[in-house]
Amino acid sequence: MKIPPVKGTRDFYPAEMAVRNYIIDGWKKVSIRNGFEEFDSPILEHLQMYTQKSGAEIVEQLFSFKDRGDRDLALIPEMTPSLARMVNQKINSLPKPIKWFSVPRLFRAERPQKGRLREFFQWNIDIIGTDSIAADAEIIFTTLDYLQYAGLSENDVVVKVSSRKLLAAFLKSLSIAENDLPGMYAMLDKKPKMPADTFAAVLNEKLSDKDRASKILAFMETDSLEKIKKSLGVNQKIDDAINELLEHHRLLNEMGVGRFYKFDPGIVRGLAYYTGIVFEVHAVGGELRAICGGGRYDNLLKDFGGPDIPAVGMGFGDCVLEILLREKGLLDKHIKKPELDYFVVSDKSFEENIFFDLVAKLRRNGFITDFSYKTDNLSKQLKTASEKNAKKCIIISKEYSDSKQIIVKDMATGEQQTIPIDKFMDGLINSK
RNA sequence: GUGAGUGUAGCUCAGUUGGAUAGAGCAUCGGAUUGUGGUUCCGAGGGUCGCGGGUUCGAAUCCCGUCUCUCACCCCA
Known part of the structure; x- marks a missing residue:
C-alpha cells in the first residue's frame, strides 16, 4: 500500500534541499554578521504555552497530542513563546541586550494555500533588554541585509512601517476605549483585503459615527510621517509616537536602507502583543502575502511570567520567500549544481x-x-x-x-x- | 472549518460521440561508436487512468461519495 506524504508538508529531494540550504544558510550568515547568536528550542512545547495567552481557539490551529504521561503537548507553531520561556529561565545571568536568532521548523494545522504550508521554516531575530529605537532599526536593517544578500532591491521589496503606539494614541484621541482597541486593530488589519467603500461602510457601522469614521479613514490613507505630524500634532502621546517613528526612519536612512522605507498606517499586524513600531516587508506590485514582519513587543516576557523587559523581533518564513526568489530568477542564479x-x-x-x-x-x-x-x-x-x-x-x-x-x-x-x-x-x- | 477548481508513467501533456493489449516528449536504465565525455542513433522498464461505489454488454471517458493538490475565505503567530 502506498502511503502518501502528509498534507501541507514537503519532501526535500536533493534539488529542493539545495534551495532550502541556500535560504537557511543565507539567514544564518546574515544573522551572524549583524551580531546575532544562534539558539534553538525543542520542537515540542506544553500546549498551555499557546492557550494561555491566545485562548482555546488556537488549539485548532496547531498540532497537539497527549503523551503517555497525559501531558498536553504541541508541535511549536512559532518561536517567540519558546524564546520568552528560555530567556525568562536565565534572565538574571544573561548579558543584556540579548541578540539571538533561530531558524526553527514550525507547524500550523491550517489548510495549505499559496505561501502557507503546515510545516515550514522561519527565521527569527530578536533583541531583548533594550528599548532603544536603534534596536528597532537594527531588526529592519538585518532583515534588509538578508533581502539584499538574496539579490532583491528597492524595486522588488518595500518595508511598510507603522506604530501601535501611534495607532493607539490616535484611536484614544477619538475616545475609543482601551478595551475596544484589539477589536479595532483586527478590523483595521483587514483593510487591504476589501474594496475602499466596503471598508468605509464597515467602519461606519462599527463606530456608528460618521465623523470619527472619516477621521480614521483619513488617518489610514496617510502615506507620510510629515503629513501625520501636520494633521495630528495635538496630543503629547501622538507626538511622542511620531517622533519615535521619525527617529527610527532617520536611523534607517543613516544605515543606508532608507530607500526601502514606506510609512503605512495600514500595517497593524494581527498579533495582540505588539506595543510599538511594527513592520512588514512586501513584494512590490505583487499579489503575495507579506514576506516577513515584526515589531516591538515590550510586554511579552512579563506575559510569560518573567520580568518587565522590552523586546523587539522579526519572523520570516521560507514559503513566500521561495516563491518570490523563484519569480525573480534568483534561485537559478545563486544555486550551483554540485561539482x-x-x-x-x-x-x-x-x-x-x-x-x-x-x-x-x-x-x-x-x-x-x-x-x-x-x-x-x-x-x-x-x-x-x-x-x-x-x-x-x-x-x-x-x-x-x-x-x-x-x-x-x-x-x-x-x-x-x-x-x-x-x-x-x-x-x-x-x-x- | 467553508467554498471553487483539479487529478492519465518520475515530469509536461494526448487519448475521437463510452469500444478491443492507454500513447508522445522529457527523465531513468541498457546498447552502438572498442584509448576519451557533453551530440547523435537504437532499445527497454515504468500507469488497477487518485481511491471506492454506481449506470452500462462495455468506463480513463457518464453519475455519486471520498482523498489529494491548487486557489480563495476564516485565521495569521
Missing part, C-alpha cells in the same frame, strides 16, 4: 591496486572525488564524469602500467597532461 573536483577513471589495464588508493588520497586531501562502479568501458566512465559535473578526470590506463604515469584531463577544455603518479601525489599534499 566534483576529480572523477577517477580506469580501464583496469594494469595489475597494481592503485585505483582506490588514489581515490582515497584525493578525498583525504579535501578534494570532492568520485568514480564509477563500472570499470569496463572508458567512454562510459567519462560520460558519467560529465553528468556528475566533474572539473577534472584522472585516467589510469596503459601509461600507468608502462611508466607509472596518469592522465589528468580538464573536462572544460578537454586538455590533458600525462604526469608521473608520484609527482601528482606530491603536488596534492603540497597544495594543502
Whole structure:
C-alpha cells in the first residue's frame, strides 16, 4: 500500500534541499554578521504555552497530542513563546541586550494555500533588554541585509512601517476605549483585503459615527510621517509616537536602507502583543502575502511570567520567500549544481591496486572525488564524469602500467597532461 | 472549518460521440561508436487512468461519495 506524504508538508529531494540550504544558510550568515547568536528550542512545547495567552481557539490551529504521561503537548507553531520561556529561565545571568536568532521548523494545522504550508521554516531575530529605537532599526536593517544578500532591491521589496503606539494614541484621541482597541486593530488589519467603500461602510457601522469614521479613514490613507505630524500634532502621546517613528526612519536612512522605507498606517499586524513600531516587508506590485514582519513587543516576557523587559523581533518564513526568489530568477542564479573536483577513471589495464588508493588520497586531501562502479568501458566512465559535473578526470590506463604515469584531463577544455603518479601525489599534499 | 477548481508513467501533456493489449516528449536504465565525455542513433522498464461505489454488454471517458493538490475565505503567530 502506498502511503502518501502528509498534507501541507514537503519532501526535500536533493534539488529542493539545495534551495532550502541556500535560504537557511543565507539567514544564518546574515544573522551572524549583524551580531546575532544562534539558539534553538525543542520542537515540542506544553500546549498551555499557546492557550494561555491566545485562548482555546488556537488549539485548532496547531498540532497537539497527549503523551503517555497525559501531558498536553504541541508541535511549536512559532518561536517567540519558546524564546520568552528560555530567556525568562536565565534572565538574571544573561548579558543584556540579548541578540539571538533561530531558524526553527514550525507547524500550523491550517489548510495549505499559496505561501502557507503546515510545516515550514522561519527565521527569527530578536533583541531583548533594550528599548532603544536603534534596536528597532537594527531588526529592519538585518532583515534588509538578508533581502539584499538574496539579490532583491528597492524595486522588488518595500518595508511598510507603522506604530501601535501611534495607532493607539490616535484611536484614544477619538475616545475609543482601551478595551475596544484589539477589536479595532483586527478590523483595521483587514483593510487591504476589501474594496475602499466596503471598508468605509464597515467602519461606519462599527463606530456608528460618521465623523470619527472619516477621521480614521483619513488617518489610514496617510502615506507620510510629515503629513501625520501636520494633521495630528495635538496630543503629547501622538507626538511622542511620531517622533519615535521619525527617529527610527532617520536611523534607517543613516544605515543606508532608507530607500526601502514606506510609512503605512495600514500595517497593524494581527498579533495582540505588539506595543510599538511594527513592520512588514512586501513584494512590490505583487499579489503575495507579506514576506516577513515584526515589531516591538515590550510586554511579552512579563506575559510569560518573567520580568518587565522590552523586546523587539522579526519572523520570516521560507514559503513566500521561495516563491518570490523563484519569480525573480534568483534561485537559478545563486544555486550551483554540485561539482566534483576529480572523477577517477580506469580501464583496469594494469595489475597494481592503485585505483582506490588514489581515490582515497584525493578525498583525504579535501578534494570532492568520485568514480564509477563500472570499470569496463572508458567512454562510459567519462560520460558519467560529465553528468556528475566533474572539473577534472584522472585516467589510469596503459601509461600507468608502462611508466607509472596518469592522465589528468580538464573536462572544460578537454586538455590533458600525462604526469608521473608520484609527482601528482606530491603536488596534492603540497597544495594543502 | 467553508467554498471553487483539479487529478492519465518520475515530469509536461494526448487519448475521437463510452469500444478491443492507454500513447508522445522529457527523465531513468541498457546498447552502438572498442584509448576519451557533453551530440547523435537504437532499445527497454515504468500507469488497477487518485481511491471506492454506481449506470452500462462495455468506463480513463457518464453519475455519486471520498482523498489529494491548487486557489480563495476564516485565521495569521
